[in-house]
Amino acid sequence: xxxxxxxxxxxxxxxxxxxxxxxxxxxxxxxxxxxxxxxxxxxxxxxxxxxxxxxxxxxxxxxxxxxxxxxxxxxxxxxxxxxxxxxxxxxxxxxxxxxxxxxxxxxxxxxxxxxxxxxxxxxxxxxxxxxxxxxxxxxxxxxxxxxxxxxxxxxxxxxxxxxxxxxxxxxxxxxxxxxxxxxxxxxxxxxxxxxxxxxxxxxxxxxxxxxxxxxxxxxxxxxxxxxxxxxxxxxxxxxxxxxxxxxxxxxxxxxxxxxxxxxxxxxxxxxxxxxxxxxxxxxxxxxxxxxxxxxxxxxxxxxxxxxxxxxxxxxxxxxxxxxxxxxxxxxxxxxxxxxxxxxxxxxxxxxxxxxxxxxxxxxxxxxxxxxxxxxxxxxxxxxxxxxxxxxxxxxxxxxxxxxxxxxxxxxxxxxxxxxxxxxxxxxxxxxxxxxxxxxxxxxxxxxxxxxxxxxxxxx
Amino acid sequence: xxxxxxxxxxxxxxxxxxxxxxxxxxxxxxxxxxxxxxxxxxxxxxxxxxxxxxxxxxxxxxxxxxxxxxxxxxxxxxxxxxxxxxxxxxxxxxxxxxxxxxxxxxxxxxxxxxxxxxxxxxxxxxxxxxxxxxxxxxxxxxxxxxxxxxxxxxxxxxxxxxxxxxxxxxxxxxxxxxxxxxxxxxxxxxxxxxxxxxxxxxxxxxxxxxxxxxxxxxxxxxxxxxxxxxxxxxxxxxxxxxxxxxxxxxxxxxxxxxxxxxxxxxx
Numbered sequence: 248x249x250x251x252x253x254x255x256x257x258x259x260x261x262x263x264x265x266x267x268x269x270x271x272x273x274x275x276x277x278x279x280x281x282x283x284x285x286x287x288x289x290x291x292x293x294x295x296x297x298x299x300x301x302x303x304x305x306x307x308x309x310x311x312x313x314x315x316x317x318x319x320x321x322x323x324x325x326x327x328x329x330x331x332x333x334x335x336x337x338x339x340x341x342x343x344x345x346x347x348x349x350x351x352x353x354x355x356x357x358x359x360x361x362x363x364x365x366x367x368x369x370x371x372x373x374x375x376x377x378x379x380x381x382x383x384x385x386x387x388x389x390x391x392x393x394x395x396x397x398x399x400x401x402x403x404x405x406x407x408x409x410x411x412x413x414x415x416x417x418x419x420x421x422x423x424x425x426x427x428x429x430x431x432x433x434x435x436x437x438x439x440x441x442x443x444x445x446x447x448x449x450x451x452x453x454x455x456x457x458x459x460x461x462x463x464x465x466x467x468x469x470x471x472x473x474x475x476x477x478x479x480x481x482x483x484x485x486x487x488x489x490x491x492x493x494x495x496x497x498x499x500x501x502x503x504x505x506x507x508x509x510x511x512x513x514x515x516x517x518x519x520x521x522x523x524x525x526x527x528x529x530x531x532x533x534x535x536x537x538x539x540x541x542x543x544x545x546x547x548x549x550x551x552x553x554x555x556x557x558x559x560x561x562x563x564x565x566x567x568x569x570x571x572x573x574x575x576x577x578x579x580x581x582x583x584x585x586x587x588x589x590x591x592x593x594x595x596x597x598x599x600x601x602x603x604x605x606x607x608x609x610x611x612x613x614x615x616x617x618x619x620x621x622x623x624x625x626x627x628x629x630x631x632x633x634x635x636x637x638x639x640x641x642x643x644x645x646x647x648x649x650x651x652x653x654x655x656x657x658x659x660x661x662x663x664x665x666x667x668x669x670x671x672x673x674x675x676x677x678x679x680x681x682x683x684x685x686x687x688x689x690x691x692x693x694x695x696x697x698x699x700x701x702x703x704x705x706x
Numbered sequence: 707x708x709x710x711x712x713x714x715x716x717x718x719x720x721x722x723x724x725x726x727x728x729x730x731x732x733x734x735x736x737x738x739x740x741x742x743x744x745x746x747x748x749x750x751x752x753x754x755x756x757x758x759x760x761x762x763x764x765x766x767x768x769x770x771x772x773x774x775x776x777x778x779x780x781x782x783x784x785x786x787x788x789x790x791x792x793x794x795x796x797x798x799x800x801x802x803x804x805x806x807x808x809x810x811x812x813x814x815x816x817x818x819x820x821x822x823x824x825x826x827x828x829x830x831x832x833x834x835x836x837x838x839x840x841x842x843x844x845x846x847x848x849x850x851x852x853x854x855x856x857x858x859x860x861x862x863x864x865x866x867x868x869x870x871x872x873x874x875x876x877x878x879x880x881x882x883x884x885x886x887x888x889x890x891x892x893x894x895x896x897x898x899x900x901x902x903x904x905x906x907x908x909x910x911x912x913x914x915x916x917x918x919x920x921x922x923x924x925x926x927x928x929x930x931x932x933x934x935x936x937x938x939x940x941x942x943x944x945x946x947x948x949x950x951x952x953x954x955x956x957x958x959x960x961x962x963x964x965x966x967x968x969x970x971x972x973x
Contacts, residue, residue: 278957278964285956318929320850320921338931348932355948356956363953406858406867407940491967500963507959511952520932521944527867534858536867537880543945633942635873644877 249494274497275477275490281504282364288508289357290463296350297399297452303340305332306402306448308441315339318525326404326529329444333403333524349516354396356512358544361389369588369618371605373476375598379589381469384462386585391459393544398451400522400542404444407522409530411541413438414552418574423567439532476605485603538635550631551577554652584621609678612671620664627656756821760829763822767803776834781807785830788897789837793830795893797823799886811900813881842912843892845920849913853921856914860905861922868938869925874901884926888919 249270257263274280307328313321315331317338336343365385368374374382397415401408416438419430435442477483477490491497515521527536541549555573559566584591592614593599608615630637631652638645688700771782778784782804785793796802797818801811816823827840846853858867864880866872871882878901883891892915898904910918928935936943 276964276968278961281960281964282957285953285960320854320924323851324855344932352944352948352952355944356952359948359953360956363957496967500967503963504956504959508956511955515947515952518933519947520930520935522941523930523932523935525929526938528854528858531858534862536858536862537864537872538866538940538942540941542941543948546941546945629945636939636942638873639871639879642877642879645873645875647877 270492270494272471272493273488273490274493275475275483275488277478279367280475281500282360282367284501284504285508286357286360286364287463287467288505289353289360289512290459291505292509292512293350293353293357294456296346296353297456299342299346300336300350301452303332303336303343304402304448305329306445308404308439308444321525321528324529327444329402329404330524330529333405337525345513345516347516348519348521349512351399351521352515352519353512354392354399355521355542355544356508358389358392358396361385361392362544365389366618366622370608370615371476371478372602372611372614373605374589375602376589376593377473377601378469378476381466381473382589383586384466384469386582388459388462388466390582391455391462395451395455395459396542397545398447398455401447402444402451403522403524404530405522405524406527406530406534406536407524407539409439409532410535410539411545412443413532414549417568418570421568421570421574423565423571426568439530474603476603478607479604483604485601538633538639540632540636543629546632547625547628548574548578550628550634550652553634554628554631554649554656556653581621581625609671609674612668612675615671616664616667619667620660623660623663624656627652627659631656756825756828757832759822760825760827763818763826764829767817768826771804771807776830785835787837788830788835790827790831790835790840791838791893792897792899793827793835794823794840795890795897795899797826799890801899810878812879813885838896841889841892841896841915843888843919844916845888845923846913846916847920849917850921850924852914853917853919856910856918857921860910861918864902866938868928869922870938883922886922888923891919891922 253263253266253270256266305328309328310325311328311331313324313326313331313334315322315334315338317334321334333347336347338344368382368385397411401412401415416430416434419433420426422429431437433446434440435446474488475490477488480489483489491500540546551573552570555569555577557569558572559569561567595613631649634645634648634652637643638648685703687703689703691699691701693699768785771779772785773779773782776785776788796811798816800814800816803817804811818826857869861869861883864872864874865883866880869883872880874880880902886894894902895905895910895915895918928938936947
């Protein structure tokens with residue numbers, strides 16, 4: 248069948264040489280190489296489910312009285328058209344709640360898969376020359392996924408996301424000198440502005456998805472051209488690629504993964520409640536609920552805001568807001584380090600060579616412990632963002648928890664990095680020992696229970 | 707052990723001698739989860755004068771912290787500003803008597819039957835407790851929308867959008883409102899127990915109170931049409947599910963197909 252199809256395309260486009268080559272292209276086999284594919288399939292799913300939602304969502308801040316079958320306690324309440332349309336999607340549209348929930352679950356999985364994929368790339372040194380370019384594109388994709396998540400989360404104009412949007416506006420206001428102009432430009436006026444929902448909508452469904460689609464295509468094209476990296480092995484060398492051909496083996500694996508991803512998302516969408524906006528209520532700027540968190544992928548930023556000390560500075564008649572440090576400086580520094588890591592590492596290690604083979608994490612203790620420290624730092628900030636939930640769970644005060652995380656955010660990464668370093672060094676020593684002292688005997692257990700030694704056959 | 711301790715208040719009731727010193731160790735050893743059968747014995751014999759029953763109960767269970775003349779001690783606040791609503795709320799929600807003095811009162815099964823609570827209420831009111839009376843409450847289910855607005859504007863900042871409770875700062879908890887009866891909700895609104903603010907007629911008029919108590923009642927059965935609610939922990943539970951279940955499942959599949967369909971070395 249494939250042959251017929253290729254022939255048909257070839258007759259019209261003369262593409263047989265390319266297709267023959269492409270279908271036989273080898274992809275290295277390691278399960279962790281498929282993390283990026285989960286992210287790609289999330290993109291497909293989020294586009295499809297999102298398109299369905301656009302049929303019914305009204306991106307408008309126009310206030311109207313709601314009369315629906317949805318929620319008795321909201322009947323007759325004034326609310327934005329956006330929030331009312333989300334209620335209609337949830338309760339009056341065929342499969343509306345299922346698709347809306349699966350769409351939201353997909354956003355959470357998308358960001359998780361991107362970060363897991365990035366961690367794999369980082370810890371195996373896959374970002375080294377010549378793939379430093381794709382590392383930069385990948386990081387940009389992460390920022391876009393976070394941005395698309397946050398804009399989408401804010402669209403329903405509910406109580407919880409409205410509070411989050413207010414925080415985002417406060418961070419924009421905290422930019423020195425130009426902050427007020429930036430905030431007014433983006434929000435189209437003071438908060439809450441009637442403009443914001445339609446602007447977020449355009450960014451959420453047009454600008455960011457377009458940028459994501461383009462950059463994902465570029466990301467994969469570069470991967471195709473540069474070929475996938477592989478772990479060192481008996482047959483794997485710097486100048487070959489050992490793996491399964493695209494057709495049929497790799498394609499089957501990949502399609503199985505796609506089916507699994509879609510299946511998990513639809514099951515979660517149908518069975519596990521996410522973002523029940525009808526419980527949160529429509530957004531009124533003068534009310535706020537507790538506990539409150541954003542989606543997890545912006546949680547680390549929220550955590551930074553919660554634990555950062557209130558350092559506001561008076562400078563020549565101007566106040567530099569305390570939000571500047573956790574809201575702008577911290578993510579700025581973090582992402583600058585991430586963007587420049589391939590070049591930073593090159594400088595630190597002096598290794599400027601091309602690399603087609605990956606490293607095991609233990610082979611590079613410096614990189615591994617730096618990565619572990621970074622992830623621990625982010626994880627601590629993310630934990631700090633749920634301090635109100637933890638305080639209730641363990642019956643301690645939020646103030647105590649804030650102090651705990653203020654310290655843990657700096658101490659925990661150091662401890663984790665030291666541990667990672669130690670484990671790497673131990674593993675290196677063990678591999679060196681095994682290399683120098685190959686096993687000379689094989690222990691065999693006799694049926695009667697005794698043991699026998701047999702010399703290892705020399706190859 | 708429990709049986710021997712349980713005998714103490716019975717003796718106290720029979721002899722008419724309030725064993726003040728004995729009251730604290732009893733309270734401290736009775737944990738919240740256990741029923742407190744000992745305390746109910748105090749009511750007998752039934753024919754006694756209610757005012758006297760209230761006085762006896764006060765002498766056994768309250769006097770240690772709140773003092774002989776409701777004036778308060780180092781362990782507990784004065785009750786001179788407390789009224790029927792306060793006493794009824796604290797006793798009917800099982801917050802009082804406290805097991806350990808000066809700790810945060812938590813909701814639990816009530817320690818006294820209705821008649822004894824009424825007796826204690828009568829005792830405090832007749833001995834100088836001149837706070838708010840028991841509020842009138844007629845939950846109005848036709849005004850759920852108004853009730854929800856009142857809840858969002860006055861209550862959810864501490865008790866949460868779904869009424870599951872949250873932290874209220876400096877180690878205090880805003881309890882969940884999911885077990886509160888309309889009367890208890892109204893009493894809490896009018897008296898402001900613990901660090902909760904007190905909402906008078908001007909802040910929450912009677913109409914709004916009737917709407918609010920009806921709305922709080924609906925929170926007892928949350929509308930979880932989306933599926934399993936993840937303990938109403940919001941994005942915290944959702945994030946955990948995204949990482950552990952969504953990514954966990956896909957990684958398992960990745961591992962399964964990745965390890966099954968592998969290129970084999972030639973030969």
